Amino acid sequence: MALDPSFVGRTYPPTDPYEVGREKIREFAEAIGDTNPAYTDTEAAKALGHPDVIAPPTFVFAITFKDAGQVVGDPQLGLDYNRMVHGDQKFAYTRPVHAGDRLSVTSTIEAIKSMAGNDIIDIRGDVHDEAGEHVVTAFTKLVVRAVTEEG
Amino acid sequence: MTAKISYDDVEVGTELPAQSFPVSRATLVRYAGASGDFNPIHWNEKFAKEVGLPDVIAHGMFTMAEAIRVVTDWAGDPAAVAEYGVRFTKPVVVPNDETGALIEVSAKVAAKLDDEARTVRVDLTATSAGQKVLGMSRAVVRLA
Numbered sequence: 040m041a042l043d044p045s046f047v048g049r050t051y052p053p054t055d056p057y058e059v060g061r062e063k064i065r066e067f068a069e070a071i072g073d074t075n076p077a078y079t080d081t082e083a084a085k086a087l088g089h090p091d092v093i094a095p096p097t098f099v100f101a102i103t104f105k106d107a108g109q110v111v112g113d114p115q116l117g118l119d120y121n122r123m124v125h126g127d128q129k130f131a132y133t134r135p136v137h138a139g140d141r142l143s144v145t146s147t148i149e150a151i152k153s154m155a156g157n158d159i160i161d162i163r164g165d166v167h168d169e170a171g172e173h174v175v176t177a178f179t180k181l182v183v184r185a186v187t188e189e190g
Numbered sequence: 191m192t193a194k195i196s197y198d199d200v201e202v203g204t205e206l207p208a209q210s211f212p213v214s215r216a217t218l219v220r221y222a223g224a225s226g227d228f229n230p231i232h233w234n235e236k237f238a239k240e241v242g243l244p245d246v247i248a249h250g251m252f253t254m255a256e257a258i259r260v261v262t263d264w265a266g267d268p269a270a271v272a273e274y275g276v277r278f279t280k281p282v283v284v285p286n287d288e289t290g291a292l293i294e295v296s297a298k299v300a301a302k303l304d305d306e307a308r309t310v311r312v313d314l315t316a317t318s319a320g321q322k323v324l325g326m327s328r329a330v331v332r333l334a
Contacts, residue, residue: 066223066224067224069220069224070217070220070221070223070224070225071221071224071252071255071256071259072211072217072256073255073259073262075262075263075268077267077268077269078268087192087266087269088192089269093268095255095258095262095268096258096262096268096271097254097255097258097274100225100251101225101226101227104227105226124278125250125251125278126278127275127276127278127326128250128251128254128276128278129273129274129275129276130273130274130275131272131273132269132271132273134269135268135269178275
């Protein structure tokens with residue numbers, strides 16, 4: 040069933056701030072095997088001009104995708120999570136995420152399309168810090184695969 | 191932001207040092223925990239096959255995280271990355287053996303975008319088992 044295009048432009052209320060911890064950044068950097076000292080060594084990060092250790096570029100996805108759950112789980116939209124795959128992902132950074140950030144995400148449905156029976160939904164997640172300054176925007180394209188005969 | 195590569199020292203076609211990233215089942219379990227993405231297609235072979243996949247596959251976001259390391263290692267400061275986007279074209283299939291899978295990433299400067307902002311576009315190529323696993327994989331990088 041095609042998704043309702045009238046949902047385009049809908050913005051979901053920001054969730055409670057996510058507090059970025061040094062050890063969470065370290066855990067993520069270790070999980071991707073990245074030994075860049077900017078992620079784990081406060082002095083190394085400061086030498087590069089950052090206030091504290093910074094997070095790898097894709098770290099913020101965990102925060103934005105959790106917020107996008109409001110869209111994915113919106114019963115009125117009726118997106119079938121079990122047939123959903125991640126199509127595209129993009130980030131546009133104003134500055135890197137760093138330890139101590141308290142980040143809130145506002146998710147907006149940017150587009151809904153139907154192609155060859157697949158539903159395609161574009162969700163934009165705008166991430167701001169506690170001062171209200173923009174940090175990064177995540178653009179997430181989700182594809183809900185068509186129900187096939189065998190499926 | 192303090193990139194160690196100067197805008198003046200690169201030209202269109204400049205290649206970044208290529209890297210290979212091994213992925214085992216243990217890598218995926220660890221990434222699941224760190225990222226909070228516990229979708230069973232990334233750790234449960236039975237489930238993955240039931241939904242039509244050949245085997246357990248790596249998180250697309252894991253592959254995305256590995257690919258940009260070619261850029262952040264080159265630039266020195268990860269904050270040099272101003273934009274980064276990918277399309278997930280094929281899954282990285284991770285067998286349950288000693289070797290797992292390998293993600294091979296190469297990259298080159300595709301365009302010098304802005305002489306004032308000193309930004310370049312870097313195009314990335316990521317393959318696993320001979321197949322392209324990311325498409326439209328591009329980063330805008332602010333150089334020194």
